[in-house]
Amino acid sequence: MRDDLQVAVRAADEKGATAPVALEVTEQFGLSDVFLIVSGSVERNVQAISDGVEDALNAAGVRTVRREGRESGRWVLLDFGDLIVHVFHHEDRDYYQLEKLWQDAPLIDTQSMLPQPQNQDPASDS
Template sequence: MAEARDTLTDLKTAVRAADDKGATAPVALNVAEQFGFADAFLIVSGSVERNVQAISDGIERALNEAGARTVRREGREGGRWVLLDFGDIMVHVFHEEEREFYQLERLWHDAPVIDVAAMLEVANS
């Protein structure tokens, strides 16, 4: 990843913010080699529309406070699939049903997985 330290720091911030809002099944992928517009994807799930909105709001707030600028936001009003673009990181907050339907992890199966569990362990210890 181009700016690994900054990207990983922002990714940790996003993972922790998502966890604080009750996100489930976080998966982070290093897409730098396959996708020219970002270094990493973070994919998380929410159980209902309001939860998806709260998770996306929490991630955006945390990253903005850390100095990351939101480049683009799509889908918040519907609460089914919110895309947050922070340049090096793209965050996909899915309603559980949409996540199962679109299966981004399967589409990007050749991208290396980034260990989010370790990011959460440090935060929860």
């Protein structure tokens, strides 16, 4: 599951997603293990993020069970079974506040799943 989450986090990041939050919802929500919530800046960005995540997970062998909301570009839900990805327009994310709704769910560190920037200062290598 963590491998699938990492694929999704990186794919979302590559398409410009912001504020990734992953929640371990196994105890609270019996139909899935993890929610990944990310934001896009405009409708086209939300659509591009959702397409990128779906393409990357499908390429990794993870089947899409359900997709909702892509046409509007405001809140796209991608269901991959154990992983559900919510791609929000930033305004809708502020409005629905899923993180607050699921505040009892443990957080999963997503920052460690992103590629770390390479230090460009050769002097710091010594």
